[in-house]
Amino acid sequence: MHFRKITVHEWRKERRTPMSPAVITLLVLLVMVVFFVTEKLPAALVAMLGGSVLVLCGIIDPAELFSAFSGSTIVLVAAMMVVGSALFHTGIAAKMADVLVKFTGTSENGIMIAFMLVATIISAVCSGVAVVAMLLPIVLSVSQRAGVSVSRQLIPMSFAASFGCNLTLMGAASNVVVNGALEDLGVPTMTFFELGKVGIPVSIAGIVFFLTIGKRFLTPGDTSDREYLAEYTGSNKAVEFNAVKAGLCLVILAVLLVAMAIDSDSFPMYLVAAFAAFVLVLTGCISQSDAYKSIDLSTLFIVAGMSAVSTGMSKSGAGALIADTAVNLLGEHPNKLLVLFIILVLVTLLTNAMMNTSCAMLVTPLFIPIVQAFGMNTTAVAIAICVAASAPFLTPVGSGTNTLIVRPGNLKFMDFFRPGLGLTVVILIVSMIFIPIFWPL
Numbered sequence: 001m002h003f004r005k006i007t008v009h010e011w012r013k014e015r016r017t018p019m020s021p022a023v024i025t026l027l028v029l030l031v032m033v034v035f036f037v038t039e040k041l042p043a044a045l046v047a048m049l050g051g052s053v054l055v056l057c058g059i060i061d062p063a064e065l066f067s068a069f070s071g072s073t074i075v076l077v078a079a080m081m082v083v084g085s086a087l088f089h090t091g092i093a094a095k096m097a098d099v100l101v102k103f104t105g106t107s108e109n110g111i112m113i114a115f116m117l118v119a120t121i122i123s124a125v126c127s128g129v130a131v132v133a134m135l136l137p138i139v140l141s142v143s144q145r146a147g148v149s150v151s152r153q154l155i156p157m158s159f160a161a162s163f164g165c166n167l168t169l170m171g172a173a174s175n176v177v178v179n180g181a182l183e184d185l186g187v188p189t190m191t192f193f194e195l196g197k198v199g200i201p202v203s204i205a206g207i208v209f210f211l212t213i214g215k216r217f218l219t220p221g222d223t224s225d226r227e228y229l230a231e232y233t234g235s236n237k238a239v240e241f242n243a244v245k246a247g248l249c250l251v252i253l254a255v256l257l258v259a260m261a262i263d264s265d266s267f268p269m270y271l272v273a274a275f276a277a278f279v280l281v282l283t284g285c286i287s288q289s290d291a292y293k294s295i296d297l298s299t300l301f302i303v304a305g306m307s308a309v310s311t312g313m314s315k316s317g318a319g320a321l322i323a324d325t326a327v328n329l330l331g332e333h334p335n336k337l338l339v340l341f342i343i344l345v346l347v348t349l350l351t352n353a354m355m356n357t358s359c360a361m362l363v364t365p366l367f368i369p370i371v372q373a374f375g376m377n378t379t380a381v382a383i384a385i386c387v388a389a390s391a392p393f394l395t396p397v398g399s400g401t402n403t404l405i406v407r408p409g410n411l412k413f414m415d416f417f418r419p420g421l422g423l424t425v426v427i428l429i430v431s432m433i434f435i436p437i438f439w440p441l
Contacts, residue, residue, distance in 0.1 A: 021059045021316035028053050029353055036413045044298040047305025054312040068307035072270040077400055078295050079273035080133030085294030086286040087137040088233040090249045091241030097141035106146035115139050115157045120164035120203050124171050126260045127269055128161040129400035149222035151409035155419055156210040158401045163206045165390040166199030168192055174360035174389040178382050181364035187378040195386055197438045205430045209423055217419040225410040231293045249285045252276050296407045306397045310354040319350055319362045327370055336376055336441040340384055343367055344428055347388035352398040356389040380439035387431050393420030
């Protein structure tokens with residue numbers, strides 16, 4: 001009997017089910033959500049398994065499953081972990097904590113509002129991931145000094161770094177992507193501060209939410225991973241303040257922040273962050289072994305796995321399928337407010353399953369021609385896409401800002417979903433009020 005020799009690609013093609021790639025991808029994502037919610041498996045494993053299934057189904061190429069490990073996001077996250085840990089190992093974080101506690105006091109509300117305000121303001125001109133990575137060591141130190149729950153401070157700070165991206169056009173890469181797509185489509189683009197018209201009320205509403213009802217939905221007690229925190233902060237060994245190394249570390253941090261705010265094509269954020277980490281190790285601000293210990297591999301696997309799933313969502317047409325279905329349900333002459341609301345909801349859901357930049361790249365060229373046909377204001381829709389793409393509050397894997405705090409706070413899926421759902425509703429309401437006011441539909 002003769003057996004035909006086939007390649008792996010041919011095997012995958014022959015084994016492919018009759019279902020469309022878009023449907024398969026959505027089913028895989030649904031199963032992943034179930035595992036994220038039930039927490040039967042670690043989030044990092046679920047993310048990588050989801051990407052692996054998409055490879056076996058022929059939706060993404062095998063190389064795309066691991067391509068994120070050589071990508072800019074992984075490099076940025078890992079490098080900023082080293083930079084953050086260096087603040088502890090030079091004694092700067094402790095000094096900053098002592099000063100900040102004098103201003104914030106030891107109350108949970110005082111510390112929460114201080115770090116939410118700082119995260120919101122800085123993220124207007126700097127990557128949210130970088131903001132969280134820089135503030136993480138300081139909020140950990142302040143919380144420990146004040147004797148308040150570490151885990152309860154992390155989510156408000158992380159979420160503030162996301163909704164603060166709506167203050168300017170440069171606040172998030174997704175904003176720039178949307179504006180670029182508008183230019184390519186030949187419609188009016190957004191100015192630098194235009195997004196802030198809705199970004200300011202969104203940020204105020206977000207901060208007020210956490211200081212009132214949102215605080216009730218935060219994880220009770222302190223669930224932070226003490227063992228990891230001891231490694232990250234160096235509290236398991238004596239840390240002496242060294243003025244020279246501390247000064248050098250502050251200079252490197254300042255240069256890093258400025259370079260990230262500029263975000264030059266010649267020196268992108270991930271490259272600058274990597275250089276900063278290298279210099280910190282070379283100058284002895286943090287030892288090589290401590291630098292390795294500060295990098296949490298589970299966080300990197302979550303980012304890599306969800307990046308692969310995000311690629312699958314784009315390549316399979318899953319996002320387009322969702323958008324087309326929504327448009328078909330709307331009819332030929334829909335209510336413009338209803339269209340705006342559906343776009344906000346759809347993009348919010350997608351950004352919790354995809355990276356915000358990928359989400360913006362996917363939906364902008366889909367929705368803008370559609371709303372043009374409806375006779376709607378394209379700027380209003382673009383603003384809605386920007387705001388929704390910066391609202392990854394429902395899952396720990398929706399954004400690098402969230403994945404960075406998972407391990408230090410030992411946070412679970414529901415720890416994000418409970419406060420995240422309330423904040424999402426608040427932002428949807430604020431957006432539905434202010435977008436039509438500033439940009440009549």
